[in-house]
Amino acid sequence: MKHVPDATADRRFESDNTVDRVGVDGLLSELDEYAVEQALQIKEKADGDVTVTALCIGPEQAGDAIRKALQMGADQGVLVTDDAIAGSDAVATSLVLAKAIEKIAEANGAADLVVTGMASTDAGTSLVPAMLAERLGLPQVTFASVVETQGDQIRAKRDGDAATEVIGATLPVLLSVTDQTGEARYPSFKGIMAAKKKPLENYTLADLGVDAGQVGLDAAWTAVEETTARPPRTAGEIVTDEDGSGAKALAEFLASKKFI
Numbered sequence: 001m002k003h004v005p006d007a008t009a010d011r012r013f014e015s016d017n018t019v020d021r022v023g024v025d026g027l028l029s030e031l032d033e034y035a036v037e038q039a040l041q042i043k044e045k046a047d048g049d050v051t052v053t054a055l056c057i058g059p060e061q062a063g064d065a066i067r068k069a070l071q072m073g074a075d076q077g078v079l080v081t082d083d084a085i086a087g088s089d090a091v092a093t094s095l096v097l098a099k100a101i102e103k104i105a106e107a108n109g110a111a112d113l114v115v116t117g118m119a120s121t122d123a124g125t126s127l128v129p130a131m132l133a134e135r136l137g138l139p140q141v142t143f144a145s146v147v148e149t150q151g152d153q154i155r156a157k158r159d160g161d162a163a164t165e166v167i168g169a170t171l172p173v174l175l176s177v178t179d180q181t182g183e184a185r186y187p188s189f190k191g192i193m194a195a196k197k198k199p200l201e202n203y204t205l206a207d208l209g210v211d212a213g214q215v216g217l218d219a220a221w222t223a224v225e226e227t228t229a230r231p232p233r234t235a236g237e238i239v240t241d242e243d244g245s246g247a248k249a250l251a252e253f254l255a256s257k258k259f260i
């Protein structure tokens with residue numbers, strides 16, 4: 001799950017055209033709350049001992065996103081922080097996530113399920129889940145809008161542009177979920193208190209055996225060359241209907257904007 005700049009707050013770019021992730025308010029990406037929720041529901045339905053680990057790559061502040069997941073009910077958290085990671089693209093992000101998942105497996109056993117959101121709310125490429133599945137050698141079930149599990153079986157409804165598919169798979173798999181999977185829970189007071197005692201580990205690139213040259217802006221396959229601030233909103237046009245000519249005026253306005 002990703003820590004992203006708060007879309008309702010002031011957002012800025014750094015001088016190298018990457019997103020300022022340190023000097024702005026951030027939060028757990030809203031779309032990743034659905035991933036946390038599905039992981040928790042799957043745990044609650046499962047027989048036996050299940051551990052939900054919240055994993056995030058980001059600056060120190062990204063620990064807040066992990067704490068939110070712990071408050072919701074995740075059992076433990078892992079934050080990967082390293083100055084060299086700043087400016088990483090999806091290729092590098094998926095590499096670091098895969099290495100972190102492999103390291104988590106050393107202490108917890110291999111993951112049965114890796115759950116991600118459908119896209120981050122800042123970059124929104126939707127590339128990381130597929131790349132991560134490839135790196136981990138896992139089958140992928142992406143853009144799931146309904147998820148059902150039974151034992152080591154998973155069934156997911158996948159809504160595409162042209163068709164709706166129902167996909168069945170045997171764990172382990174990588175699953176990415178959409179905002180249609182159901183409301184994410186709010187942390188309860190009990191959850192907030194319990195989260196304070198849950199383990200949150202920090203990894204660096206060296207802990208994961210990742211060479212700094214494989215990540216960061218210099219290693220990225222794409223570069224943002226220029227950014228322009230969105231123009232300020234202009235006042236809207238109000239069409240009144242005092243003499244019955246409102247509908248015609250409205251139609252003319254829409255036609256002038258090529259909406260009809």
Ligand SMILES: Cc1cc2nc3c(=O)[nH]c(=O)nc-3n(C[C@H](O)[C@H](O)[C@H](O)COP(=O)(O)OP(=O)(O)OC[C@H]3O[C@@H](n4cnc5c(N)ncnc54)[C@H](O)[C@@H]3O)c2cc1C
Pocket residue numbers: 001002003017018019029031032035055056057058087088089090091093097115116117118119120122123124125126127128129220221222223224
């Ligand atoms: C303004 C701007 C400039 C950028 N500049 C560049 C650039 O110059 N070059 C470049 O190559 N890239 C650039 N990026 C892309 C940026 O680095 C991406 O954030 C990164 O590639 C991850 O991809 P994504 O956010 O699209 O994730 P998505 O693929 O949309 O995310 C899908 C899911 O993957 C998981 N995930 C994604 N990121 C993380 C994470 N950090 N920790 C844990 N889970 C995660 C989450 O579950 C998420 O829901 C830029 C982005 C922005 C907004």
